[in-house]
Amino acid sequence: MIKPDAVGAGNTGAIIKMIEEAGFRIIAMKKMHLTRERAGQFYAIHKERPFFNDLCTYMSSGPIVPMILEKENAVESFRKLIGATDPQKAEPGTIRNLFAKSIEANAIHGSDSDANAEIESNFFFSKLEQF
Ligand code: GTP
Ligand code: MG
Numbered sequence: 001m002i003k004p005d006a007v008g009a010g011n012t013g014a015i016i017k018m019i020e021e022a023g024f025r026i027i028a029m030k031k032m033h034l035t036r037e038r039a040g041q042f043y044a045i046h047k048e049r050p051f052f053n054d055l056c057t058y059m060s061s062g063p064i065v066p067m068i069l070e071k072e073n074a075v076e077s078f079r080k081l082i083g084a085t086d087p088q089k090a091e092p093g094t095i096r097n098l099f100a101k102s103i104e105a106n107a108i109h110g111s112d113s114d115a116n117a118e119i120e121s122n123f124f125f126s127k128l129e130q131f
Pocket of ligand 2: 112
């Protein structure tokens, strides 16, 4: 998911280009604006964290671009492409190193397991859109 800071800064195209050049196939993609409530549902795993409220405000502050991506070893490979959560710790050349503004407004989300990738795909896309 390309997050509101990166979409708002006009970096959607540059980020999609990096994703495709890294060998990911885009299976589904759209642009949408999460409500605060839906943002909270997406990041429900973090609801006890001190930054949860700010995270929901940020994630509903503008449009996002969710995608379903396909590649061999996709989860690990994508997290390598996006870099560390904190852009100051992200490797040079990673998406967060190039485009993130802060540890919160960090340009992009990547699923952290195959199981969560499926849950998150179903959060954003109906089966009809996926096939
Ligand atoms: P995602 O791919 O978005 O899930 O990021 P991640 O897996 O690298 O990090 P994590 O799941 O731990 O955190 C989810 C999101 O919460 C991050 O991407 C940030 O947008 C935000 N976040 C994480 N840690 C902090 C923090 O310490 N402060 C603030 N303000 N936001 C944070
Ligand atoms: Mg995460």
